[in-house]
Amino acid sequence: MKRLPLLFLVLAVAGCGALFNSKIKTISMTSTPTQAEVWIDGTLRGVTPLSLPLDNQESHTVVFRKEGHQDVICELSSDVGAGWIILDVLGGLLPIIVDAVTGDWSGIGEDACNVGLPENPASPESDLTRMADENGWVTFR
Template structure:
């Protein structure tokens, strides 16, 4: 009898939420490396550390990853987002509301790459 009282709450929870919002991680790992190692890593202008480093980034926006090392020219890489196809399939099976929720929250997004690498070139003919 107790379980029957919870049934409406469970149905409402499933109906008004979506797969990616419930199950997708809030951050994604991005492995960042350079040749030579030890380059300072800037993400959207903020220093995050030196290579090699693993960054935890939210998958709902794009990032400019800049590598800086004294005596070398800086290198910039762009990491974009893309929609995870598996989430779309699950949302479509769940109906219109899960699609709207995941699209609005960006929960079904993921980074378009798992790692970024830069080969730094010495500057000034060194």
């Protein structure tokens, strides 16, 4: 019973986001076809399928690349969670200040980036063109 007032004191001082919102979030990344390169914020981090820990309070741009396929971008946005604000308002002014200053209200909403990589259409320059000459011979250029 003595722990209950202590819990309320901690919540009132620290803020709900600071106590319960994780700083790191593991995001699962898959692609069809598999073995696509995964570039996060401009850095190659591996190939699909994989799971990576990311900063939960920052937004990230994930680019999937595979030879013969078009690149696909997955945006992971870190947004302010209304639930954290409501809980802090119930706790008073100090939790609001703590979470607002530390950014602990923010978090990535998604748990995964699952993408399909479309094949690159063949470019006209790479296609061979068949032509028949006056004798019926077929040539390629």
